[in-house]
Amino acid sequence: MDSSISITGLRGLPLIQKDDDIAALICNTTTLQNGDILCIASTIVSKANGYSRRLDEITPGKQACSIASVTGEDPRFLQVVLDQAADVLIETPFTLTALPWGHVGVRSGVDASNVEDGYAIYLPPDPMAEASRIAERIFEITGVLCQIILTDTCGRAFRRGQTGHAIGWSGMTAIRDFRGDTDLFGKVLEITEEAVIDEIAGFSNFVMGESNNGVPVVLFRGCPAWKGHNEIYFTKSQDIIRRALQKEEC
């Protein structure tokens, strides 16, 4: 019999509020084991940390108003998007930005869904640190070593539809590195880097659902381990698609 991976969406978590201890709430919901991978929607991490802004306290600047005049979005919402961005790749028809820690996403990952009216929620400013903190807190409570992936839902180039992506992780590397491995015929592989955390984050997003399912945490048990590295973000000069888009803007 082949060994299986078992994947469970954790039901029964309360609606997360500011100052909630997500790690403790997870530990109350399920019994964790060493090596478990927990994918956690970054939205709830932002909520627990208060990473949100009241729109009526925001005065939009010139760029936000200019984009809003084309897209019809709330210029205050767009100001939150621009405030999060280190670089704007595309302004319209959708605002595509790079965040200071390397992630490229539509509207800087800022969201007005699944948050109270009149608020915009933004991604954790240091998602790697958040992932580590949750792993440490789970270890503190249970003595169990879990791997953590914070996820966000993002569009892709060339294909319609959003998928889950990893934005922060702890206890694993982002990339599985096959360098030096050989194929079935003994030839050295050409494809050497697999973004396994995005593959795991993507499937967790399928299990979470996107609407009112209320399953923000997904548990993966029995995944094989891997080795690799964490360099998932291209530098600006390595990224030929980003370079092409920004020439377009000029």
Add this chain to the structure above:
Amino acid sequence: MDSSISITGLRGLPLIQKDDDIAALICNTTTLQNGDILCIASTIVSKANGYSRRLDEITPGKQACSIASVTGEDPRFLQVVLDQAADVLIETPFTLTALPWGHVGVRSGVDASNVEDGYAIYLPPDPMAEASRIAERIFEITGVLCQIILTDTCGRAFRRGQTGHAIGWSGMTAIRDFRGDTDLFGKVLEITEEAVIDEIAGFSNFVMGESNNGVPVVLFRGCPAWKGHNEIYFTKSQDIIRRALQKEEC
């Protein structure tokens, strides 16, 4: 207790040869149930169908030789890439093409790994039809209705590392469509389309591994059903990143 999804890489399949009956080989390896999803590496579908070309029978043309002079690749291999393409988006540093059925991929998805020396293997020319054929053949053998996803490993914009993507499917829709759904606070959702088949294909790729693992088929049991549509490929005019890249080329 929450219901879990169980995911198993099918071990024990033989190395696939031309004219092998993949559906029958899968049915010999495991006992399927109605609603199971099988992710199948498109490589083995190409092998079973003989979708490969001998490099020593290929005379590369001018464009292939020109790209090869920059990238150092075998110009005959590049000729296979160009022969598969309906449109070339980028020539160098890597050749990015659109296939006739809409998929955009590096080197048209043509591969020289996991195939005998001196051959290049290309993607099934009609992957939707291949997925249907496998589903029908499984039904013929077992009376079980499975859902099939053919997968390929592709790079992404803005992020390093390859991930599994769906290139053909049967018994499901590509996109889960949340249009009209509301969020936890009753607001109509902004994000309405999720490319669930890519999320499933991605995770199957993690289970398959990329090198000499020899696990080309992954079984998903217990996935929730969804409704949606199959329009996963942008048309050329909808795809602003493609348009930006092709302006770059001019």
